[in-house]
Amino acid sequence: MTTSEVAPDLAASMRLSHPRLPRWAPVLVAVLAVAAAGLPAMLLGWSVVGWLALALVLFLVALPGWSMAVENNRAALDRLMTTLIWAAFGIAVIPLLWLIWTVVSKGASVINMEFLTYSMRNVVGEGGGIYHALIGTLLVTAAAAAISIPVGIFAAIYLVEYGKGTVLGRWITFLVDVMTGIPSIVAGLFALSLFVLLFGPEVRMGFGGSVALSLLMIPIVVRSAEEMLRLVPGDLREASYALGVPKWRTITRVVLPTAMGGIITGVTLAIARVIGETAPLLVIAGKTDSVNANLFNERMSTLPVYIYYSFTQPGITPPGATEAPGIARAWGAALVLIVIVMVLNLLARVIGKFFAPKKG
Amino acid sequence: MSVITSSPEKAPAKPPRSRGDRLFAGTAKGAGLAILAALAGVFIFLTIEGVPGLSQTEATYAPNHDFLSYVGPLIYGTILAAVLALLLAVPFAFGIALFISHYAPRKLAVPVAYVIDLLAAVPSVVFGLWGARSLATYLVPVHDWLYGHLSFLPFFAGPPSVTGRTIFTAGIVLAIMILPIITAISREVFAQTPRLDQEAALALGATRWEMVRLSVFPYAKSGMVSAVMLGLGRALGETMAVAMVLSASPVYTLNLISNTNPATVASNIASSFAEATPAKLHVLIATGLVLFAVTFAVNFAARWVVGRNERRMAR
Numbered sequence: 245m246t247t248s249e250v251a252p253d254l255a256a257s258m259r260l261s262h263p264r265l266p267r268w269a270p271v272l273v274a275v276l277a278v279a280a281a282g283l284p285a286m287l288l289g290w291s292v293v294g295w296l297a298l299a300l301v302l303f304l305v306a307l308p309g310w311s312m313a314v315e316n317n318r319a320a321l322d323r324l325m326t327t328l329i330w331a332a333f334g335i336a337v338i339p340l341l342w343l344i345w346t347v348v349s350k351g352a353s354v355i356n357m358e359f360l361t362y363s364m365r366n367v368v369g370e371g372g373g374i375y376h377a378l379i380g381t382l383l384v385t386a387a388a389a390a391i392s393i394p395v396g397i398f399a400a401i402y403l404v405e406y407g408k409g410t411v412l413g414r415w416i417t418f419l420v421d422v423m424t425g426i427p428s429i430v431a432g433l434f435a436l437s438l439f440v441l442l443f444g445p446e447v448r449m450g451f452g453g454s455v456a457l458s459l460l461m462i463p464i465v466v467r468s469a470e471e472m473l474r475l476v477p478g479d480l481r482e483a484s485y486a487l488g489v490p491k492w493r494t495i496t497r498v499v500l501p502t503a504m505g506g507i508i509t510g511v512t513l514a515i516a517r518v519i520g521e522t523a524p525l526l527v528i529a530g531k532t533d534s535v536n537a538n539l540f541n542e543r544m545s546t547l548p549v550y551i552y553y554s555f556t557q558p559g560i561t562p563p564g565a566t567e568a569p570g571i572a573r574a575w576g577a578a579l580v581l582i583v584i585v586m587v588l589n590l591l592a593r594v595i596g597k598f599f600a601p602k603k604g
Numbered sequence: 605m606s607v608i609t610s611s612p613e614k615a616p617a618k619p620p621r622s623r624g625d626r627l628f629a630g631t632a633k634g635a636g637l638a639i640l641a642a643l644a645g646v647f648i649f650l651t652i653e654g655v656p657g658l659s660q661t662e663a664t665y666a667p668n669h670d671f672l673s674y675v676g677p678l679i680y681g682t683i684l685a686a687v688l689a690l691l692l693a694v695p696f697a698f699g700i701a702l703f704i705s706h707y708a709p710r711k712l713a714v715p716v717a718y719v720i721d722l723l724a725a726v727p728s729v730v731f732g733l734w735g736a737r738s739l740a741t742y743l744v745p746v747h748d749w750l751y752g753h754l755s756f757l758p759f760f761a762g763p764p765s766v767t768g769r770t771i772f773t774a775g776i777v778l779a780i781m782i783l784p785i786i787t788a789i790s791r792e793v794f795a796q797t798p799r800l801d802q803e804a805a806l807a808l809g810a811t812r813w814e815m816v817r818l819s820v821f822p823y824a825k826s827g828m829v830s831a832v833m834l835g836l837g838r839a840l841g842e843t844m845a846v847a848m849v850l851s852a853s854p855v856y857t858l859n860l861i862s863n864t865n866p867a868t869v870a871s872n873i874a875s876s877f878a879e880a881t882p883a884k885l886h887v888l889i890a891t892g893l894v895l896f897a898v899t900f901a902v903n904f905a906a907r908w909v910v911g912r913n914e915r916r917m918a919r
Contacts, residue, residue: 331699421910429892517725
């Protein structure tokens with residue numbers, strides 16, 4: 245490099261630090277960019293979105309440009325990438341906030357006691373509610389959980405306690421991972437094929453939905469339970485063996501209680517995941533307007549399917565109204581569903597906090 | 605997952621096992637085998653019910669005439685929507701993953717990761733409702749703008765849809781839905797980069813971006829590939845959001861913003877299911893089998909890459 249040139253500007257070349265932009269440079273550029281973008285935005289009557297988009301572009305040009313002038317190309321690239329990464333985060337949060345705001349603002353006005361406690365039986369036009377769909381969702385999900393939780397936890401016990409390092413254990417671990425990616429509609433078609441073979445082509449029942457949902461739920465339960473069981477310190481097991489306790493008593497009395505908090509968290513998250521599944525229930529559980537509390541007989545409405553049909557068959561728009569009555573019901577049901585899912589998620593976190601596995 | 609590589613410890617001598625022990629071990633093993641049986645069952649039952657769908661009468665495949673011509677546009681639509689979703693989601697997902705693992709202040713990183721996980725928790729039917737009723741109307745001006753300025757590209761040949769319920773909108777909704785899975789997986793691989801590599805890069809005078817490019821990306825490359833593939837698997841199989849957003853017709857078109865959009869395999873099953881005759885049902889199950897085979901292959905490959913990577917890193 246230029247170290248051999250001992251030139252008059254020795255002091256300059258010996259400087260250990262480059263010139264740097266001041267710490268407040270990004271803030272200054274951001275303010276200037278927003279202000280500068282505001283001018284054309286106001287003159288041409290753009291919306292807020294256009295204004296902010298232009299401001300972002302200006303910022304993306306100005307800050308690296310300034311940096312290139314004062315610092316160097318590498319620093320300019322660094323600032324460009326930092327800006328892009330912050331922008332990626334900022335833009336990605338928008339849809340979530342927008343979605344939640346839309347659902348809450350459109351759904352909140354629909355929800356009242358009638359909406360929650362009436363079914364859609366004999367309802368034409370306005371009125372009616374989601375009672376039958378709520379019952380259906382709770383029953384179908386409960387049955388799915390009743391299938392998935394024992395199978396999932398026992399499989400996790402096998403993977404951690406018995407099948408460690410065996411070929412079978414490795415394959416189960418791998419295929420469980422692959423199963424988490426099964427499309428939900430395929431799970432529905434599987435349940436449909438199974439029940440059609442057993443009961444004939446016109447079969448529809450809530451329990452079929454449970455079978456489909458458990459196919460989606462088991463991999464999630466296995467994965468989380470497996471991780472939790474692995475966290476249980478080996479010392480605990482060995483201490484138990486040393487006292488002469490058989491392996492299965494060790495697992496049920498020592499390992500499982502230690503990991504219980506984490507397992508409950510995982511199960512709750514799995515329930516939250518499948519309670520909003522639509523496609524499998526659309527295929528096998530079908531839709532009805534009345535309350536059906538029998539899992540093994542006839543069609544059974546569930547909340548997600550209710551939303552779908554309220555959207556696709558909203559009914560006739562009454563004169564003077566802007567929307568068909570089904571659309572409002574769809575938003576209301578969507579709000580109820582989101583609240584259920586979010587409460588389950590929060591519950592899972594709280595349980596996870598309270599029962600965090602005790603180390604060593 | 606390093607457990608896979610660790611050689612099983614040799615037990616010195618097998619202790620005597622009680623009946624309770626054998627029973628419990630058998631139950632646990634049975635549960636593990638039941639999972640494998642369920643997976644095999646998916647293949648078997650879909651094949652039994654799907655194979656008759658390959659050779660139905662011509663009227664069943666209306667408006668097409670045989671299975672291949674029926675499923676062709678659907679597969680094309682599936683791939684188109686998935687590719688669109690990936691193009692939109694991948695840069696954002698990697699950006700957010702880097703934000704969480706390397707750029708955000710600690711205090712911000714945890715809530716951001718939580719918010720992204722919440723995005724994954726929103727049910728797909730709610731995404732569909734929002735996409736069709738809210739996002740689509742807001743995207744109509746975007747459709748008009750794309751048509752006005754970029755109509756020389758085949759993607760934006762128009763005429764633009766007035767409802768906004770196009771494959772373009774569906775692709776955006778899909779992108780939002782697959783964002784969390786890609787972010788979650790790439791975030792984990794980014795965070796696993798050896799600390800010494802990063803500090804060495806910084807100590808040599810690298811800027812933060814150079815540190816990421818020189819020490820994080822090479823380490824995380826295969827993890828990033830498999831994250832994208834898992835996202836692809838999700839996008840291929842997503843049903844409700846596409847079924848609710850799209851107004852579909854069986855066509856091959858590159859045009860993303862017009863009224864005629866190809867459906868995807870999954871959305872077509874959901875939307876034609878209610879009126880299906882038993883013969884049509886076989887056809888729909890056959891398309892489902894195709895979808896299952898494709899997503900299974902994609903997921904299998906992705907997980908295999910992850911597993912291989914973990915084994916390599918564990919050494």
